[in-house]
Amino acid sequence: MTGTTPRPRAKRPPTIHDVAAHAGVSRGTVSRVLQGGHNVSPASREAVDAAIHKLGYVVNRAARSLVTQRAGSVAFLLSETQDRFFADPNFSTLLRGCTQALAAHDLPLVLITAATEAERRRITPFLSAHHVDGVLLISSHRGNPMVEHLHRAGLPFVCCGKPLGRRRRVSYVAADDREGAKDMVRHLLGSGRRRVATIAGPQDSPGGVERLAGYREVLAEHGLAVDERLVEVGDYSWASGEAGMQRLLARAPDLDAVFVASDLMADGALTALERTGRRVPADVAVGGFDDSPVAAAAHPPLTTMRQPWDRISETMVRQLLAQIDGEGPASVILPTELVVRDSA
Amino acid sequence: MTGTTPRPRAKRPPTIHDVAAHAGVSRGTVSRVLQGGHNVSPASREAVDAAIHKLGYVVNRAARSLVTQRAGSVAFLLSETQDRFFADPNFSTLLRGCTQALAAHDLPLVLITAATEAERRRITPFLSAHHVDGVLLISSHRGNPMVEHLHRAGLPFVCCGKPLGRRRRVSYVAADDREGAKDMVRHLLGSGRRRVATIAGPQDSPGGVERLAGYREVLAEHGLAVDERLVEVGDYSWASGEAGMQRLLARAPDLDAVFVASDLMADGALTALERTGRRVPADVAVGGFDDSPVAAAAHPPLTTMRQPWDRISETMVRQLLAQIDGEGPASVILPTELVVRDSA
DNA sequence: GGCTACTGAGAAAACGCTTTCTCGACCGGT
DNA sequence: ACCGGTCGAGAAAGCGTTTTCTCAGTAGCC
Numbered sequence A, B: 001m002t003g004t005t006p007r008p009r010a011k012r013p014p015t016i017h018d019v020a021a022h023a024g025v026s027r028g029t030v031s032r033v034l035q036g037g038h039n040v041s042p043a044s045r046e047a048v049d050a051a052i053h054k055l056g057y058v059v060n061r062a063a064r065s066l067v068t069q070r071a072g073s074v075a076f077l078l079s080e081t082q083d084r085f086f087a088d089p090n091f092s093t094l095l096r097g098c099t100q101a102l103a104a105h106d107l108p109l110v111l112i113t114a115a116t117e118a119e120r121r122r123i124t125p126f127l128s129a130h131h132v133d134g135v136l137l138i139s140s141h142r143g144n145p146m147v148e149h150l151h152r153a154g155l156p157f158v159c160c161g162k163p164l165g166r167r168r169r170v171s172y173v174a175a176d177d178r179e180g181a182k183d184m185v186r187h188l189l190g191s192g193r194r195r196v197a198t199i200a201g202p203q204d205s206p207g208g209v210e211r212l213a214g215y216r217e218v219l220a221e222h223g224l225a226v227d228e229r230l231v232e233v234g235d236y237s238w239a240s241g242e243a244g245m246q247r248l249l250a251r252a253p254d255l256d257a258v259f260v261a262s263d264l265m266a267d268g269a270l271t272a273l274e275r276t277g278r279r280v281p282a283d284v285a286v287g288g289f290d291d292s293p294v295a296a297a298a299h300p301p302l303t304t305m306r307q308p309w310d311r312i313s314e315t316m317v318r319q320l321l322a323q324i325d326g327e328g329p330a331s332v333i334l335p336t337e338l339v340v341r342d343s344a
Numbered sequence C: 001g002g003c004t005a006c007t008g009a010g011a012a013a014a015c016g017c018t019t020t021c022t023c024g025a026c027c028g029g030t
Numbered sequence D: 001a002c003c004g005g006t007c008g009a010g011a012a013a014g015c016g017t018t019t020t021c022t023c024a025g026t027a028g029c030c
Helices: A016-023 A027-034 A042-055 A061-068 A082-086 A089-103 A117-128 A145-153 A177-190 A206-221 A238-251 A263-275 A293-297 A309-324 B016-023 B027-034 B042-055 B061-068 B082-086 B089-103 B117-128 B145-153 B177-190 B206-221 B238-251 B263-275 B293-297 B309-324
Strands: A074-078 A109-113 A134-138 A157-160 A172-175 A196-200 A231-233 A257-260 A285-287 A304-306 A331-334 A337-339 B074-078 B109-113 B134-138 B157-160 B172-175 B196-200 B231-233 B257-260 B285-287 B304-306 B331-334 B337-339
Touching (some): A074 A089, A089 A134, A089 A309, A089 B089, A109 B089, A134 A145, A134 A309, A145 A157, A172 A177, A177 A196, A177 A206, A177 A257, A177 A285, A177 A304, A177 A337, A196 A206, A196 A238, A196 A263, A206 A231, A231 A238, A238 A257, A238 A263, A238 B293, A293 B238, A309 A331, B016 B042, B089 B134, B089 B309, B109 B117, B134 B309, B145 B157, B157 B309, B172 B309, B177 B257, B177 B285, B177 B304, B177 B337, B196 B206, B206 B231, B231 B238, B238 B257, B238 B263, B257 B263, B263 B285, B309 B331
Parallel strands (some): A074 A109, A134 A157, A157 A172, A196 A231, A196 A257, A257 A285, B074 B109, B134 B157, B172 B331, B196 B231, B196 B257
Antiparallel strands (some): A109 B109, A304 A337, B304 B337
16 A cells, blocks of 8 residues: 655755845844845845745744744634534635635634534633634534633634624624515515515524514514414524424415525425425515525525625634734624525 | 833743743653653653643644644645535535544644635745645646645645546545446446436546446446437536536437436436426436435435545545655545435 | 934844753662 | 663753844934
């Protein structure tokens, strides 16, 4: 299986010392140039730049970290049940966005999972020891212990989604779930539907709570009493959407629209509707949430609510960098966008 | 600024020096204990352990890196077109698996994307400077420049999937695409089908090539001539599956089975089949590949081929660590598993 | 001309750790 | 007693940066 081929053992990369020697200046001067160079004459700067280029010098981040007391990297911390997030296309979009936003600042992204208690124990020292300069916290379920951990460790962090814990003054960036839900329900009502049901998300997640609240608000706004038989709660999974729809149909066969808090659940709901012979959107209009790939692939394609993931990731990174630079926590809520397809 | 400014000295985390003082030994002894401690008496070891625990000491990785000349982290390098991978559930599984396998070795995973030329230019110095100890390379399209880059940088790396470049002796871990495809086609033939078509993956990806080769092999094995009208090539996307199926049906309306090289394409194919009134599996049997979430959610649920992602990630990490420890490159091919559902 | 003020750049002190190197202590064998 | 050998542990030399601190040189200003 293994033939031992001597891998070309890389010769030591050049150090600041080599650059200094080549440029005929001291190490300190090279460092000053590296830092953007105040107190450096144009001649020196030029000589140093030339030497850097010629030797292919790259700063040694470990050495820099040691003296600056900064890690020079940021963690992307998944403290949610893994499957829920890793399987979620939104997660991928967010991860990609954060990676790229950080890359622009020359900050590598360190991926950390902390779903189980064992994992949390393992990473806690890592975080307290400030092996990263800050944390992008992907989690939202109520009472997440990481929020408290991070706060105590004095580590800057920004949550994705409004945290449901009791601690206030936590920095977070979120889509406007409530407004998004309201827009979607208004859209359903706008097409003349009057018996609008909902399949909400889990009530220990901010999205689940807010989207349901938005649903109720709009019904009230339109003078429609909320009929609790029209409300189901799922867990964002396909199966829970299908099951929820079945229960709704059993309790309220006359419903003519349903707002589902995730596309995956909505796709499940479509299956349940189809099985009972109902046509979408003719008999029942269906509105999803997320604009995930499954929405476009559904039968019929789902009308849904797009979350601004690009802006969310970008904003999270901006907020985190601001905190690392000493600013206080802040929260940002970004608007969602209605995507009209065939289902409503 | 002449007087002593009473700067609120942020309390530094404890260093090896503090531990040594507490334990009444020298710094060297503490370090020896940290390294697993040879040449340390039980008494000293105990004293040091107690001090570490009491002070909550955590090693400073930057300082360690500086002296050991090791980064103490590993990169997960996505050098594929981002969308193709970030949207892929397999990618998430792989990423999660690698993160956890590395965590067991106390190695943080650094996520890096290098899809565009600009990004590649940005990360090349990072890699050549050995800011990571090794790379898990997620890419496969032909002639990926990163393979050459990494080799030149003398950085250990393991590819996910067999690289198609000309350089040999590259370490890689892959699912047995060819055997998997063969098993699936055999399964289709086993249910009595005789006009088995295929929608292959892109022919610049190893999976695409191998799965198509497996298809051809099994047909030959059964004494069936390969009818080129039964072969379509897609790009793994839903849309390309739908379009491919349409073209197949136009060219060969009598086909009674189709082996599709990805579940997403297979789902698209189902839609195309449904539109022409064909029933699955009664009229046409459909076999997918990947066992992605969409497979279970499809109508009907897809029979598919599961890739052993857990074992793949685990094996990749093991191979990488071996290389970092000086061993030569090696390649491992892992078997796939048929998942029978309703579509075939 | 004698101050101060500023600029550019070298010398050197950290930063926290690993790893020699050295040395004393202790052991058994002659 | 003497001697090679082993073992435990302190002293100290770095690892490659950044950041003082210092100082020579040069203006600027009365």
